[in-house]
Amino acid sequence: xxxxxxFYLGLVTAVIxxxxxxxxxxxxxxxxxxxxxxxxxxxxNVMATSWGGLTKVRNYFGLREQNEILAGRNYELFKELxxxxxxxxxxxxxxxxxxxxxxxxxxxIPAEITAMGTNSRHNYIILDKGSEHGVKPQSAIITxxxxxxxxYAVDRRYSYGLSLLNDKVSVSARxxxxxxxxxxSWDGHSFDRAILKDIPxxxxxxxxxxxxxxxxxxxxxxxxxxxxxxxxxxxDGAVNVVDVKLFVDFSSLRYVIIAExxxxxxxxxxxx
Amino acid sequence: MKNYRFILVYLxxxxxxxLLDNYFPLSRYVLISxxxxxxxxxxxxxxxxxxxxxxxxxxxxxxxFSNGMLGMSSLALVPVGLVRSAVIxxxxxxxLTSRGDELSVHRLGVPKMxxxxxxxxxxxxxVYVLVDSAGTVAFWPAALRFGLSILVSTPVCVxxxxxxxx
Numbered sequence: 516x517x518x519x520x521x522f523y524l525g526l527v528t529a530v531i532x533x534x535x536x537x538x539x540x541x542x543x544x545x546x547x548x549x550x551x552x553x554x555x556x557x558x559x560n561v562m563a564t565s566w567g568g569l570t571k572v573r574n575y576f577g578l579r580e581q582n583e584i585l586a587g588r589n590y591e592l593f594k595e596l597x598x599x600x601x602x603x604x605x606x607x608x609x610x611x612x613x614x615x616x617x618x619x620x621x622x623x624i625p626a627e628i629t630a631m632g633t634n635s636r637h638n639y640i641i642l643d644k645g646s647e648h649g650v651k652p653q654s655a656i657i658t659x660x661x662x663x664x665x666x667y668a669v670d671r672r673y674s675y676g677l678s679l680l681n682d683k684v685s686v687s688a689r690x691x692x693x694x695x696x697x698x699x700s701w702d703g704h705s706f707d708r709a710i711l712k713d714i715p716x717x718x719x720x721x722x723x724x725x726x727x728x729x730x731x732x733x734x735x736x737x738x739x740x741x742x743x744x745x746x747x748x749x750x751d752g753a754v755n756v757v758d759v760k761l762f763v764d765f766s767s768l769r770y771v772i773i774a775e776x777x778x779x780x781x782x783x784x785x786x787x
Numbered sequence: 788m789k790n791y792r793f794i795l796v797y798l799x800x801x802x803x804x805x806l807l808d809n810y811f812p813l814s815r816y817v818l819i820s821x822x823x824x825x826x827x828x829x830x831x832x833x834x835x836x837x838x839x840x841x842x843x844x845x846x847x848x849x850x851x852f853s854n855g856m857l858g859m860s861s862l863a864l865v866p867v868g869l870v871r872s873a874v875i876x877x878x879x880x881x882x883l884t885s886r887g888d889e890l891s892v893h894r895l896g897v898p899k900m901x902x903x904x905x906x907x908x909x910x911x912x913x914v915y916v917l918v919d920s921a922g923t924v925a926f927w928p929a930a931l932r933f934g935l936s937i938l939v940s941t942p943v944c945v946x947x948x949x950x951x952x953x
Contacts, residue, residue, distance in 0.1 A: 524834075527836065528834075528835050528836050528869070531839060531840070532835075532839055532865060532866075532869050535839055535840070535842075535843045535861070535865045536862060536865055536866075538858075538861075539843065539846070539859075539861040539862035540858065540862060542847075542857045542858030542861070543856055543857065543858035543859055543862060543918070544858075545858075546856045546857040546858060547856040547859075547921075549921045549923065550859075550918060550921050553918075553921035553922045553923075
């Protein structure tokens with residue numbers, strides 16, 4: 516009991532002390548500008564420190580909520596990051612296609628394959644670039660790894676092409692850089708093979724030679740690698756055909772380049 | 788009769804303090820104050836609350852009649868009133884209060900009285916010098932002022948206490 520009384524007396528003493536000091540400070544603030552500024556500065560510092568401490572405590576107890584918000588934002592950012600990664604892949608693929616060492620006589624337009632048929636003898640390919648992007652019929656569809664096909668018809672936003680896996684498509688090809696020139700077409704047997712036709716009997720073709728576009732065409736740029744020779748066969752006892760393993764993997768093809776020859780019509784007119 | 792004398796001397800000391808503040812400024816580095824002594828000489832059984840209230844009032848009176856800033860002496864003297872009982876108990880022991888004796892320089896000895904006055908002056912001047920400088924004076928000049936003020940005021944306070952409690 517006596518201890519409690521002593522405690523309350525101490526408490527009252529402390530309260531009165533604080534009140535008297537506050538009263539003295541108030542009087543001092545009114546009577547002196549210098550002290551007024553100093554006391555204000557101290558009180559502001561004390562208040563700032565107190566608020567800072569309170570904020571820290573509040574933040575500490577609010578961490579759970581903050582964590583949930585951050586987790587949500589983290590998820591959103593992750594999704595966004597994935598989107599940008601995919602975009603970057605696309606851009607890189609486009610850039611790779613763009614930066615390929617392609618002859619400058621042609622105009623090149625990067626495109627993405629929208630649809631492609633591979634299960635018939637007349638396979639097609641639809642690209643996401645059309646006339647408004649500058650695509651014209653009779654343009655080549657290529658990749659740095661080889662020939663893909665040829666543009667057949669053009670819509671405003673899309674273009675329709677004939678795949679190299681179409682027996683109506685024929686590409687003028689050359690074996691080696693300065694070798695024999697012969698038409699290359701798909702024989703309809705395998706998605707990764709084509710044949711070089713009309714090879715004279717007296718010419719022998721070694722296995723493993725690289726087959727490229729010849730450049731003797733208004734459609735395909737020269738020296739685009741197509742494939743590699745794997746052997747030759749005699750047909751009807753009159754001509755040889757050379758089997759070519761294509762470089763292009765049509766099953767995983769996604770990005771291509773449309774190569775358009777601006778002089779094609781002039782050349783074709785002169786040929787007529 | 789004894790009480791009248793006490794009050795009379797008390798008032799005279801207040802006037803002396805006012806005169807010291809107004810007309811005898813020794814130096815900007817030396818403050819003379821008898822106010823800690825005037826709180827010390829209150830009856831030993833005076834509770835801290837009463838001592839603080841008296842300290843506040845005494846400080847106000849002195850500041851009002853001096854050229855000083857109103858509230859300054861109160862601000863410095865209220866802590867003296869707060870710690871007074873504790874200092875007396877600490878220096879002279881609990882027996883003084885338990886026996887109901889009053890302070891006496893002669894009986895309790897000058898050294899203990901000097902120590903008591905020194906502590907109370909230190910409490911008073913640490914607040915006074917700090918607030919008076921208001922952050923505009925560097926530490927060492929303020930410390931010098933604090934030290935010199937204690938050095939001068941402590942003997943003065945002992946002298947004043949002796950007038951009340953011989």
